[in-house]
Amino acid sequence: QKEVEQNSGPLSVPEGAIASLNCTYSDRGSQSFFWYRQYSGKSPELIMSIYSNGDKEDGRFTAQLNKASQYVSLLIRDSQPSDSATYLCAVSGDSNYQLIWGAGTKLIIKP
Amino acid sequence: KAGVTQTPRYLIKTRGQQVTLSCSPISGHRSVSWYQQTPGQGLQFLFEYFSETQRNKGNFPGRFSGRQFSNSRSEMNVSTLELGDSALYLCASSLDSPDDTQYFGPGTRLTVL
Numbered sequence: 001q002k003e004v005e006q007n008s009g010p011l012s013v014p015e016g017a018i019a020s021l022n023c024t025y026s027d028r029g030s031q032s033f034f035w036y037r038q039y040s041g042k043s044p045e046l047i048m049s050i051y052s053n054g055d056k057e058d059g060r061f062t063a064q065l066n067k068a069s070q071y072v073s074l075l076i077r078d079s080q081p082s083d084s085a086t087y088l089c090a091v092s093g094d095s096n097y098q099l100i101w102g103a104g105t106k107l108i109i110k111p
Numbered sequence: 112k113a114g115v116t117q118t119p120r121y122l123i124k125t126r127g128q129q130v131t132l133s134c135s136p137i138s139g140h141r142s143v144s145w146y147q148q149t150p151g152q153g154l155q156f157l158f159e160y161f162s163e164t165q166r167n168k169g170n171f172p173g174r175f176s177g178r179q180f181s182n183s184r185s186e187m188n189v190s191t192l193e194l195g196d197s198a199l200y201l202c203a204s205s206l207d208s209p210d211d212t213q214y215f216g217p218g219t220r221l222t223v224l
Contacts, residue, residue, distance in 0.1 A: 032210045043201055043215040044154075088153065092210040097142070097166040099209045103153035 002027045004091050006102035015111050019076040023089030023102055026070070030100075032092035033065055033072045037085045038104065044088055047074070079109045112138060115204050115216035123222045129190040132219045136183050136204030143185040144209050145177060146201045148218075154201065159209055160185050189221075197223045 003026045013019040021035075032051055036044035050056045050063040050072065062075040072091070076083055089102040116135045124130050136143050145157040156169035160179035177187040183204075189196055199220050203213035 034212065043199075043218045046212055046214065049212055090213075097159045097161070097209055098144075098156055098169075099213065101154045101156075 002091075002093055002100050004089055004100045004102040006087075006089055006105045008103060009106040010108050011105055012108045012110055013079050015079060015081060015109055017079055019079045019083065019107055019109070021074040021076075021087050021089075021105050021107065022071060023073065023091075024071045025089075025091045025100070027091065027093065027100070028067075028070065030091045030093070032099075033063070034090040034099070035061075035063060035072075035074045036088040036090065037083075038088055039085045047087075076107075081109045081111055083107060084109045115202060115214055117200075117202050117216035117219050119219060120217060121220050121222075123224065124192050125224050126192055126194060128192050129188060130192060130221060131186055131188045132200055132202075132221075134185045134187075134202030134204075134216055136185070136202075137214055140204035140206055140214075141183050142205045142208055142211070143179060143183065144203045144205070144213060145185070145187050146203065147171075148199045148201060149197075157187065157200075161207070192223045194223050197221060 005024045035047045038044040048063045056063045060077045064073045086104040088104045090099040142161045144159045146154040158168045179185040199218045201218045202216045205211040205213045
């Protein structure tokens with residue numbers, strides 16, 4: 001059973017600080033990794049995709065991938081109250097036309 | 112480019128009825144995936160379609176079915192509705208495979224009374 005694990009939270013972070021979200025996965029064959037943000041009552045929206053080991057930066061967001069340790073993380077710098085949401089990690093399966101999703105981490109940014 | 116659209120946005124049904132939900136993917140996207148999301152739960156994979164063919168199916172009973180048309184639009188059907196089917200149903204489209212970036216529609220919120 002392929003799994004993606006995330007700490008459900010809530011993770012509480014002061015405004016302006018760095019929020020660190022982590023995700024581990026079980027399938028060593030996974031090649032594509034995604035972070036989505038979902039506001040309450042809304043659909044998920046893509047924050048970032050990452051395919052190679054290392055860091056990928058986009059504005060205040062940095063995704064980090066370590067395939068050897070099978071984890072992917074998301075850092076949010078200068079956290080804002082508008083970043084308060086549930087963050088979903090998704091990982092490609094083994095060519096079975098399905099993404100494997102974590103249950104999400106609820107992030108709360110406190111003003 | 113227009114995003115993924117889903118209709119209807121809200122639906123109220125009673126137990127035993129059936130329902131059909133529709134999804135129009137982003138133009139040029141041929142892969143459509145469906146998910147069920149209940150409060151506090153992650154995304155539960157229902158099925159994925161490409162070129163009118165179901166390529167994968169999640170662990171849901173046979174009451175849940177779907178199809179895809181030649182223009183990549185997709186529908187899902189739930190027959191003999193149960194209270195537990197109340198959920199947000201999400202459709203996501205991607206170019207050729209779920210491994211490509213998936214873009215979500217706004218969802219259909221189904222309430223079964």
